Amino acid sequence: xxxxxxxxxxxxxxxxxxxxxxxxxxxxxxxxxxxxxxxxxxxxxxxxxxxxxxxxxxxxxxxxxxxxxxxxxxxxxxxxxxxxxxxxxxxxxxxxxxxxxxxxxxxxxxxxxxxxxxxxxxxxxxxxxxxxxxxxxxxxxxxxxxxxxxxxxxxxxxxxxxxxxxxxxxxxxxxxxxxxxxxxxxxxxxxxxxxxxxxxxxxxxxxxxxxxxxxxxxxxxxxxxxxxxxxxxxxxxxxxxxxxxxxxxxxxxxxxxxxxxxxxxxxxxxxxxxxxxxxxxxxxxxxxxxxxxxxxxxxxxxxxxxxxxxxxxxxxxxxxxxxxxxxxxxxxxxxxxxxxxxxxxxxxxxxxxxxxxxxxxxxxxxxxxxxxxxxxxxxxxxxxxxxxxxxxxxxxxxxxxxxxxxxxxxxxxxxxxxxxxxxxxxxxxxxxxxxxxxxxxxxxxxxxxxxxxxxxxxxxxxxxxxxxxxxxxxxxxxxxxxxxxxxxxxxxxx
Numbered sequence: 001x002x003x004x005x006x007x008x009x010x011x012x013x014x015x016x017x018x019x020x021x022x023x024x025x026x027x028x029x030x031x032x033x034x035x036x037x038x039x040x041x042x043x044x045x046x047x048x049x050x051x052x053x054x055x056x057x058x059x060x061x062x063x064x065x066x067x068x069x070x071x072x073x074x075x076x077x078x079x080x081x082x083x084x085x086x087x088x089x090x091x092x093x094x095x096x097x098x099x100x101x102x103x104x105x106x107x108x109x110x111x112x113x114x115x116x117x118x119x120x121x122x123x124x125x126x127x128x129x130x131x132x133x134x135x136x137x138x139x140x141x142x143x144x145x146x147x148x149x150x151x152x153x154x155x156x157x158x159x160x161x162x163x164x165x166x167x168x169x170x171x172x173x174x175x176x177x178x179x180x181x182x183x184x185x186x187x188x189x190x191x192x193x194x195x196x197x198x199x200x201x202x203x204x205x206x207x208x209x210x211x212x213x214x215x216x217x218x219x220x221x222x223x224x225x226x227x228x229x230x231x232x233x234x235x236x237x238x239x240x241x242x243x244x245x246x247x248x249x250x251x252x253x254x255x256x257x258x259x260x261x262x263x264x265x266x267x268x269x270x271x272x273x274x275x276x277x278x279x280x281x282x283x284x285x286x287x288x289x290x291x292x293x294x295x296x297x298x299x300x301x302x303x304x305x306x307x308x309x310x311x312x313x314x315x316x317x318x319x320x321x322x323x324x325x326x327x328x329x330x331x332x333x334x335x336x337x338x339x340x341x342x343x344x345x346x347x348x349x350x351x352x353x354x355x356x357x358x359x360x361x362x363x364x365x366x367x368x369x370x371x372x373x374x375x376x377x378x379x380x381x382x383x384x385x386x387x388x389x390x391x392x393x394x395x396x397x398x399x400x401x402x403x404x405x406x407x408x409x410x411x412x413x414x415x416x417x418x419x420x421x422x423x424x425x426x427x428x429x430x431x432x433x434x435x436x437x438x439x440x441x442x443x444x445x446x447x448x449x450x451x452x453x454x455x456x457x458x459x460x461x462x463x464x465x466x467x468x469x470x471x472x473x474x475x476x477x478x479x480x481x482x483x484x485x486x487x488x489x490x491x492x493x494x
Contacts, residue, residue, distance in 0.1 A: 148385025171488030233299020245456025
C-alpha cells in the first residue's frame with residue numbers, strides 16, 4: 001500500500017509556501033558560513049518562523065495533525081520545556097540539591113560581584129551609612145539560581161531547538177506527495193552538489209579565506225563555506241544519502257536472451273528515469289569525492305560505514321537491486337575522482353588512522369571527551385545548561401588539554417550529557433527513538449519507492465551518527481537544520 005499520493009490531494013498555497021520557505025532556510029544555512037555566527041542563525045530562525053506560522057494557519061484552517069509525527073513532536077516539546085526549566089530562576093536550595101556545582105558557581109559569581117560593588121562604592125567615597133536606592137546598587141539582587149550556569153547561552157540553544165522542531169513538523173506535514181517530496185529533496189541535492197563543486201574549486205586555489213574574502217574569526221581548516229572541513233564533510237554526507245534516496249531505481253527482471261546489446265543500452269538513454277539516475281549518480285560521485293578531498297578522517301570513515309549499512313539494507317529490501325553492484329559502482333567512481341584530482345593527501349590522511357587507533361590518548365579528542373564526561377558527573381541530573389559547555393569545561397581541562405579554548409567537545413553525545421544531564425539526554429534520546437519507531441512501524445506497509453527513500457536516508461542518519469562520536473558537527477546549526485529536514489521527510493515518506 002502506498003501512503004504517498006502522486007499528486008497533492010488538496011492543493012493548499014499556505015502549505016506549499018510554508019514548505020518552500022522552510023526549505024529556503026535549510027538550503028541557505030550552510031552558505032552563510034554554516035550559520036555558525038549569531039547573525040546567520042538568527043536570520044535563518046526568523047525565516048523558519050515565517051514558514052512555521054504559515055503552516056500553523058493552514059493547519060488551523062483545513063488541516064489535521066499527522067499522527068505519525070505526534071510522538072517525536074511531544075518529546076521535542078518536552079525537551080524545550082526542560083530548557084526553559086534550566087533558564088528560569090529557582091529557589092537556591094532546590095538548585096543546590098539538584099545541581100550543587102551550578103549553585104556553587106553562581107554563588108561565587110554573586111560574591112565576587114558583591115565585592116566589586118563594595119570596592120566601587122568605597123572608591124567613590126561613600127560611607128557604609130550613606131543612603132542609596134536599590135537601582136544605584138550594582139550588586140546582584142536575584143530571587144534564585146538557575147540550573148544553567150549561563151541562561152543567555154541556554155536561551156540561544158532554546159531558539160535553535162525550537163527552529164529544528166519547526167522544520168521537522170513543517171516538512172512532515174507538507175511533503176505529502178511524491179511530487180512535493182522529490183522536489184524538496186532535489187532542491188537540497190542541487191545545493192549540495194553546487195557546494196561540493198565550489199568547495200573543490202576554492203580548495204584548489206589555495207585560499208585560506210571563505211569565498212576568497214572572509215577569514216573566520218576563530219580560524220579553522222576551512223572547506224567550502226564551512227569554517228571546519230569536518231562540518232563540511234558531515235553536511236555533504238547527509239546530502240549524499242538524500243541523493244541516493246531519490247535515485248529512480250527499480251528491480252528489473254533478467255533478460256531471458258542474455259545481456260542487452262549495445263544498441264539496447266544506448267536506447268535506454270532515452271528513458272527519463274535512466275537520465276535522472278545518471279545525473280544523480282554523477283552528483284553523488286562528486287559529493288563523495290569532495291568529502292574525501294576535504295581530508296576529514298571522520299567524514300571519510302563515517303561515509304564508508306554508512307555505505308556499508310546501505311548495502312545491508314538493500315540486501316533485505318532491494319527486490320532485485322544488487323547492493324554490491326550499486327555500492328561498488330559508486331565507490332569506484334568516487335575513487336576515480338579522488339585519483340584524478342589528487343590522491344596523495346587523501347592516502348596520507350587515511351594512513352594516519354591506524355596510528356591514531358594505536359594511540360588514542362595521543363591527540364586531544366579522546367581526552368577532551370573523557371574530561372567532558374567528568375563535567376557530566378559534576379552536573380549529573382540537570383546538566384550545566386544547554387550552550388554552556390565552553391563556560392564550565394575549563395574547570396575540567398587537564399594539563400594535556402591546555403592547547404586552546406574548547407568551545408565544544410569533540411563528541412556530540414558527551415556534550416549532550418554534560419549540558420543536559422541525564423534528564424536532557426533521556427529526552428533527546430526519546431525524541432529520536434520515537435522518530436525511528438514511527439518510521440519502522442510504517443515501513444512494511446509503505447511502497448517500494450518509500451522504502452528505498454528511507455534506505456537512502458539511512459546513509460544520512462548513519463553518517464552523522466557515527467561522525468558525531470568524534471566531532472561536534474551537530475553543533476553547527478546548518479547541519480542540525482538539515483538533519484531536522486531529513487527527519488521530517490522520512491516521516492512524510494512512510
